Amino acid sequence: MRVVSCLLFSVVLLFTIHCSLHTVYADENPFNLMRDDVLSYFKPLEGRIISVSGGNAIADIGAKAQVRTGMRFTVFREGAPFLHPVTKEPLGQLESMIGKAEVKDVGPDTSTMGMLKGDVKVADKIRISETKVRVLFYSGRNVDWGLADSYYRILKDTGRFELIDTAIETDNAADVVAEAKKLNADVVLILSAKGVGGDTVLKQRLFWVDDSVKFAEGESKVAVAFMKELKFGEEFFGPQKGETRLYIDLPFGVRLIASGDIDGDGKAELLMSTGKDVRMYNPEGEPISISEIKGSVSDDHIYLDAMDINGNGRDEVVITFMRSDAVISRIYELKEARFSVLWEGNVFLRRIGNELIAQAYTSGEGYKGSVFAIAWSDGYKMGGNINLPKEVNIYDFVYINEPDGRRLILAYDDAGYLNLYDDKNSRIWRSKEDYGGFLTTFKRSAPSFLVDRGEWSVKDRLSLLNREVFVIKRIPLAGIAKGIGYSKSQIKGLWWTGISMEERAVIEDIPGNILDYTLAGDRLIVLSRPLFGIKLQNILKGENPLGSALYIYSLKGR
Numbered sequence: 308m309r310v311v312s313c314l315l316f317s318v319v320l321l322f323t324i325h326c327s328l329h330t331v332y333a334d335e336n337p338f339n340l341m342r343d344d345v346l347s348y349f350k351p352l353e354g355r356i357i358s359v360s361g362g363n364a365i366a367d368i369g370a371k372a373q374v375r376t377g378m379r380f381t382v383f384r385e386g387a388p389f390l391h392p393v394t395k396e397p398l399g400q401l402e403s404m405i406g407k408a409e410v411k412d413v414g415p416d417t418s419t420m421g422m423l424k425g426d427v428k429v430a431d432k433i434r435i436s437e438t439k440v441r442v443l444f445y446s447g448r449n450v451d452w453g454l455a456d457s458y459y460r461i462l463k464d465t466g467r468f469e470l471i472d473t474a475i476e477t478d479n480a481a482d483v484v485a486e487a488k489k490l491n492a493d494v495v496l497i498l499s500a501k502g503v504g505g506d507t508v509l510k511q512r513l514f515w516v517d518d519s520v521k522f523a524e525g526e527s528k529v530a531v532a533f534m535k536e537l538k539f540g541e542e543f544f545g546p547q548k549g550e551t552r553l554y555i556d557l558p559f560g561v562r563l564i565a566s567g568d569i570d571g572d573g574k575a576e577l578l579m580s581t582g583k584d585v586r587m588y589n590p591e592g593e594p595i596s597i598s599e600i601k602g603s604v605s606d607d608h609i610y611l612d613a614m615d616i617n618g619n620g621r622d623e624v625v626i627t628f629m630r631s632d633a634v635i636s637r638i639y640e641l642k643e644a645r646f647s648v649l650w651e652g653n654v655f656l657r658r659i660g661n662e663l664i665a666q667a668y669t670s671g672e673g674y675k676g677s678v679f680a681i682a683w684s685d686g687y688k689m690g691g692n693i694n695l696p697k698e699v700n701i702y703d704f705v706y707i708n709e710p711d712g713r714r715l716i717l718a719y720d721d722a723g724y725l726n727l728y729d730d731k732n733s734r735i736w737r738s739k740e741d742y743g744g745f746l747t748t749f750k751r752s753a754p755s756f757l758v759d760r761g762e763w764s765v766k767d768r769l770s771l772l773n774r775e776v777f778v779i780k781r782i783p784l785a786g787i788a789k790g791i792g793y794s795k796s797q798i799k800g801l802w803w804t805g806i807s808m809e810e811r812a813v814i815e816d817i818p819g820n821i822l823d824y825t826l827a828g829d830r831l832i833v834l835s836r837p838l839f840g841i842k843l844q845n846i847l848k849g850e851n852p853l854g855s856a857l858y859i860y861s862l863k864g865r
Contacts, residue, residue: 337509337527337528337529338457341458341509341511341525342461342462344511344523344525345496345511345523346465347373347375348377348522349467350373351435351437352373352378352380352433352434352435353433353434354366354368354372354433354434355367355430355431355432356428356429356431356433357417357429359427359428359429362421362422363422364419365417365419365420366408366417366418366420366433367416368416368417369413369414369416369417369418370413370414370415370416376410376413377409377410377523378410378435378522379408379409379410379435380408380420380434380435381406381435381436382404382405382407382425382427382431382432382433383402383403383431383432384403384428384432385401385402385430386403388401402432405425405427406422406423406424406426407422407423407425408420408421408422408423409421420433439468439469440467440493440494441469441471441491441492441494441739442462442469442471442492442493442494443473443483443487443492443495443496444462444470444498445475445497446459446498447478447497447498447499448476449499449500449501450500454509454529458498471487471492472782480497480512480514480521481519483495484516487514488517490740491739493515493516494514494515494516495513497511497512498510499511503528506528506530507528508528509526509527510525511525511527557579557855557856557857560581560582560855561834561855561857562834563579563580563608564578564611564825564832564834564857565577565611565624566578566825566826567622567624568613568615568621568622569624569641571619575828576588576589577590577825577827578613579834580608580611580626581608582606582607583606583607583608584600585599585600585602585624585626587599590827590859597645598644598646599646600624600626600646603630606629606630607628607629607630608626608627609629609765610625610627610628610636610657610702610765611624611625611626612624612657614658614661616663616687617649617683621640621641623638623639624638624639624640624641624646625638626639626656627655627656629749632670633653634654634655636652636654636656636665637650637651638650638651649687654666654667655702657701657702659704660771662680663680663682663687664680664681664693664701665678665681665701666678666679666701671751671752672751673700674700674763677695678693679692679693695716695732696718696728696734699728703718703719703720704717704718704769705718705770705771705776707727707803713729715727715730715803716728716732717769717776719742719766719767721762721764723743723744723745724737724738724740724741724742725738725801727803736807738808742767742778742779742780742781743780743782743783743796744781745764745765745767746820746822747765748762748763748765749762749764750762751763767823768823768824770825770826772826772862774802774803775801775802776801777799777800777824777826778798778799778800778801779796779797780796780798780799781797781820782795782796782797795816795819796817796819796820796821796835797817797821798812798813798814798824798831799811800813813831814833814860817833817835817858818835818837818856819835819836820835820837821835822836829862830859831860831861832858832859833858833859834856835856835858836855836856837856
């Protein structure tokens with residue numbers, strides 16, 4: 308009883324101290340001041356042009372509406388009335404975008420604007436819309452990571468910005484703006500720091516990406532006391548590994564993971580592949596005493612999944628692997644505590660939904676021909692071809708079933724971007740950035756080592772849950788090329804609204820590199836490898852430093 312009372316007292320004391328410090332410095336929080344300054348340039352506003360002279364125009368809104376010098380408005384022109392299709396009553400007016408205008412001077416009720424593009428006229432509308440602003444957030448090397456991360460989160464929590472990261476490392480603002488153009492950002496925020504009398508002074512600069520113009524700059528002092536409070540909060544109240552439902556430090560290097568009811572008991576088991584062998588575990592990651600699926604030393608597993616193809620109440624195990632210069636796929640079933648091969652073929656196999664599909668392989672080239680179905684009818688038999696866009700292969704895509712019965716296709720391309728195709732295989736959306744590259748790649752054959760014909764790859768797993776598609780996002784280590792090292796990884800959720808693709812973070816900041824994941828009921832099970840694949844703490848303990856980690860998250864309520 309005394310231990311519990313003391314522990315409770317300690318927690319209350321820590322919380323009280325934290326709240327007291329927070330109260331003392333709340334009004335002096337430099338992040339809030341910096342955030343409000345950035346937000347002020349993107350306040351949703353609307354007005355009209357009341358006069359035009361040369362390349363300038365006067366608008367009917369000014370300082371009273373919180374207009375600031377440097378703001379940029381989109382200019383619209385009203386067209387014909389938009390009528391109700393039945394009653395013919397006017398519902399509004401059609402608008403066409405004319406150009407862009409930048410605020411040069413601000414009066415109490417009016418603003419002088421310079422036209423950046425377009426031919427503006429009197430009565431044209433000007434607007435800053437409520438659409439999220441794409442901002443490349445760049446933190447200089449002299450900024451404390453904790454400070455940068457805290458400010459990043461504060462900006463993100465406003466809901467006004469879609470923040471973009473980058474792996475480049477430079478002190479040249481022009482290089483950062485050039486990177487932002489590649490990433491289709493609207494604005495660049497560059498954060499830098501310097502020490503002044505023991506305190507830290509943060510400086511933020513804002514640039515418009517399209518013409519590299521700096522439109523805002525400001526400094527905020529971060530007092531030593533505030534820094535201490537920030538570190539206190541990180542230590543006692545920051546995100547912990549305990550946010551996962553379960554964390555398992557695996558004793559061997561797992562590369563692929565899948566789940567299914569392998570033994571027919573109504574509960575899902577986990578399958579983990581080392582690249583050559585597959586072992587079975589219970590949902591909490593404990594090994595099950597059933598013989599594993601053993602491969603040869605030359606096997607290289609590229610795909611693992613489970614599904615009940617033959618309808619006997621037990622999920623079969625589907626494995627595709629490379630052996631020398633050949634592709635082999637096998638379907639296994641558990642019988643009397645041993646795995647038996649039910650089928651083998653020289654094709655790629657994959658589960659998608661409740662279907663099993665396949666595609667041919669050609670040496671040195673990779674995928675060949677159309678993707679086709681595999682059906683069960685007293686044995687595994689080849690079915691008809693799957694209707695896919697020409698450039699989409701077996702491991703590239705997932706179906707999204709629309710409420711009206713249409714089936715859309717979300718697919719990776721070879722550059723790592725995601726593309727959405729309608730039911731006629733026409734592309735209707737493409738992601739603005741890639742998702743970090745792929746782990747399993749193979750060189751295409753060439754007549755000479757001087758000729759580089761590129762690579763073919765096995766794309767990351769795409770999984771659908773309630774019309775939300777789960778996607779792996781890898782963040783490369785700063786200053787290092789993709790595929791060499793990843794500082795962290797994420798699981799993103801994509802949701803097609805019928806008009807736009809909405810993206811949300813399902814799991815953020817998984818250390819290192821996500822290798823694979825699987826859905827098991829209301830659990831998301833993520834397989835990760837630490838930076839460079841080495842567990843430094845194991846080296847210090849004298850243990851095997853090569854391994855993987857299993858994170859199990861609850862998806863209840865999603």
